[in-house]
Amino acid sequence: MERSRKYLLIVSILLLCLLVISIVFLHYKAYLLLSLIMIACIMIPFFARFEWRDVAGREVVLLAMLAAIAAVGRVPFAGLPSVQPTSFIIIMAGLVFGAESGFIVGAVAAIVSNFFLGQGPWTPWQMYAWGMMGMSAGLLRNTSWMRTLWGKCTFGFLWGYLFGWFMNMWIIVGNIEALSWEFFIGIYVSSIYFDLAHALSNVFFLIVFGASWIKILQRIQRKYGLLEEQPG
Numbered sequence: 314m315e316r317s318r319k320y321l322l323i324v325s326i327l328l329l330c331l332l333v334i335s336i337v338f339l340h341y342k343a344y345l346l347l348s349l350i351m352i353a354c355i356m357i358p359f360f361a362r363f364e365w366r367d368v369a370g371r372e373v374v375l376l377a378m379l380a381a382i383a384a385v386g387r388v389p390f391a392g393l394p395s396v397q398p399t400s401f402i403i404i405m406a407g408l409v410f411g412a413e414s415g416f417i418v419g420a421v422a423a424i425v426s427n428f429f430l431g432q433g434p435w436t437p438w439q440m441y442a443w444g445m446m447g448m449s450a451g452l453l454r455n456t457s458w459m460r461t462l463w464g465k466c467t468f469g470f471l472w473g474y475l476f477g478w479f480m481n482m483w484i485i486v487g488n489i490e491a492l493s494w495e496f497f498i499g500i501y502v503s504s505i506y507f508d509l510a511h512a513l514s515n516v517f518f519l520i521v522f523g524a525s526w527i528k529i530l531q532r533i534q535r536k537y538g539l540l541e542e543q544p545g
Contacts, residue, residue, distance in 0.1 A: 321412055321448060324354050325441075332437055333486055347437045348424050351444075372539050376417055379406050383422035388429050395511035399426065400476065401518035402526075403443050404469060407450030408459070409530040410539075415447025438483040442476050465523055466516045473512025477504045 383402035390397040407415025423439040458464035
């Protein structure tokens, strides 16, 4: 388990560097190829978590279903900027199934939902941001405060802003030649409303649906022995 977490941290750092390099040198080109490379890379810590054993097909199907639900759940809310259940589902995946699973669900949900809402150079950045959201939920799931409702709500609220702040970076890095304090501050000030809407929607879904989702997912996990912690 410790080894797979090291893999996950290393991969996440490498992917962040890849995102920045792709914009600086490729100028928003080949973003779909970059998205596929990211998917391949994040599978490494997932299999490492299970000591490279053959992962049951139903475990992959479960994560695929969660990612699909998260992706489709984003579409009906497209008219409400930043309000969607996608982040909630990604957080649930990380809390119940662990950091690796949370990263995969987040990244896949981003690229799949954008087949409906539009692919673009922002897609790999969304994949990374939502992946990190799921990963951090998994890494913190055994802490005392994440076991409480207020802890989960605080986590969801903070990630509403962290997600938006990170997504602002692809605009800033892509316009590095025009970078100034006015440009930098303007980008972040203009996103405050959207980040707040995202943060509050996360809190809403966690309060209303959090306990029931955790109970259902844990029941599925125990009944079928899916994505359980490995000893040692």
